Amino acid sequence: MSATEKPKAIFSPRRLVSVAALGVCGAAFGYVTGDWFAERFPNGGGFGYLAEQGYPPMTIISLVLGGILLLAYVGSAIIYALAIFNKGIAGNRALTGGLGNNPSSRKAFPYILAFYVSYAAIFGVVTLYEALPNLPTSLAWPMFLIGLASSMVMVWSGHKLWFILDEFFRTIWVEACALASFIMLVIALVAACAISAGLMPEVTIYTGLVLYQIIYLIAYGYVAGKRDPNMLEMGEPEDA
Amino acid sequence: MKNRLKVLRAERDWSQSDLADALDVSRQTINALETGKYDPSLPLAFKIARLFALPIEAIFEDTP
Numbered sequence: 001m002s003a004t005e006k007p008k009a010i011f012s013p014r015r016l017v018s019v020a021a022l023g024v025c026g027a028a029f030g031y032v033t034g035d036w037f038a039e040r041f042p043n044g045g046g047f048g049y050l051a052e053q054g055y056p057p058m059t060i061i062s063l064v065l066g067g068i069l070l071l072a073y074v075g076s077a078i079i080y081a082l083a084i085f086n087k088g089i090a091g092n093r094a095l096t097g098g099l100g101n102n103p104s105s106r107k108a109f110p111y112i113l114a115f116y117v118s119y120a121a122i123f124g125v126v127t128l129y130e131a132l133p134n135l136p137t138s139l140a141w142p143m144f145l146i147g148l149a150s151s152m153v154m155v156w157s158g159h160k161l162w163f164i165l166d167e168f169f170r171t172i173w174v175e176a177c178a179l180a181s182f183i184m185l186v187i188a189l190v191a192a193c194a195i196s197a198g199l200m201p202e203v204t205i206y207t208g209l210v211l212y213q214i215i216y217l218i219a220y221g222y223v224a225g226k227r228d229p230n231m232l233e234m235g236e237p238e239d240a
Numbered sequence: 241m242k243n244r245l246k247v248l249r250a251e252r253d254w255s256q257s258d259l260a261d262a263l264d265v266s267r268q269t270i271n272a273l274e275t276g277k278y279d280p281s282l283p284l285a286f287k288i289a290r291l292f293a294l295p296i297e298a299i300f301e302d303t304p
Contacts, residue, residue, distance in 0.1 A: 102257070104266050167281050168269035227277050228268050 059130065062207040066127045069213055070120060077116035084109045098224050099169075108164045111157040118153035121146060130206040168227070176223045180216035187211065242301045246274045248292050263287055 050060045076097075083090040090109065091101035099105035099112075125147050129135065135143075162170065188208065194200040249259050249270075256274070260267040265284065272278035280288065289296045 098268065100266075100268065102260065102266050102268075166265040166269055167284060168266060168272055168278055171278065227272055 056201060058201065058203050058207055062204070062210045063127070063131055065214065066123070066130070066206065066210045069210065070123055070127055073116050073120040073123065077113055077120060080109050080113040080116060084113065098172075098228050104164060104166055108161055111160045111164065114153055115157040115161065118150040118157065122150035122154070125150075126206060126209065130204065172220070172224050172227055175227075176216060176220040179223060180212065180219040183215050183219070184208075184212045187215075241279045242276065242303050243273060244299050244301075245270070245288070248294075248299065249274075262291055 050063065051057070055063070079089065079095050083096055084106075087101055089095060090099075090106060093100040096105065096109075099108065125143050129143070165173075191200065191203065195202055245259075249256070254262075256267050256270045260270045263270075263284070269278070269280075273280060285296050285300060289299060292299060
């Protein structure tokens with residue numbers, strides 16, 4: 001695009017058609033899978049099973065969402081592992097969280113991989129204990145050590161990433177963290193009041209952790225989308 | 241804050257990647273600067289000014 005050309009309109013017909021097509025595909029997928037689950041699990045499937053085991057509804061929702069998040073982290077780790085070797089995947093900014101295929105991003109991929117692997121490991125341990133709180137005590141120390149080692153790798157890789165990525169990505173990171181933390185603080189305060197007043201049942205720290213992660217992902221998408229208009233383009237964008 | 245980065249870059253026939261390499265930042269940073277989605281830190285603004293051999297005020301303009 002030349003320097004004098006007008007920027008693309010946000011609501012271009014092509015974009016509207018793409019969003020509409022995605023919406024139709026999503027609705028069709030939801031209908032088909034929902035129908036399949038309803039037929040296959042007339043008593044609620046996993047939800048029904050967990051309810052029969054005595055899990056409170058909030059814990060069941062947290063475990064399902066936590067399981068989806070865990071899968072997403074493992075999937076992200078696989079994508080970043082592939083991006084280290086495959087330029088096509090590295091250049092797909094929608095897959096690499098807006099990083100794209102440039103020197104600083106390529107340098108960052110191994111550390112992001114380490115971050116996601118360690119994050120998935122520690123979150124997996126926490127999810128396991130939430131799902132099966134009566135695990136044998138002989139597993140306590142190994143599980144704790146896995147969590148401790150994973151958190152140390154997270155700190156190390158996060159520290160490396162802070163200096164590898166440039167100030168633009170650091171700004172997005174900080175703003176997303178600040179926004180998510182503030183929203184979570186307000187929710188935690190309101191929930192604490194409601195629980196103390198007996199208006200809602202007690203929730204576990206795990207539920208709060210899952211909620212925070214979902215809020216952070218939304219906050220990151222919002223901040224990155226505002227700052228980087230080409231964040232979700234499949235390839236490298238044209239010069240603005 | 242408005243800036244003349246896109247014009248200055250076009251005058252030199254540089255791509256966003258060329259400018260990003262020269263400033264040691266990502267191409268996304270240049271894209272976000274040019275589209276006004278992101279204001280640079282003071283060190284980066286000085287770096288840009290040095291690269292184009294212009295004072296900062298000649299590149300960035302404060303808009304109320």
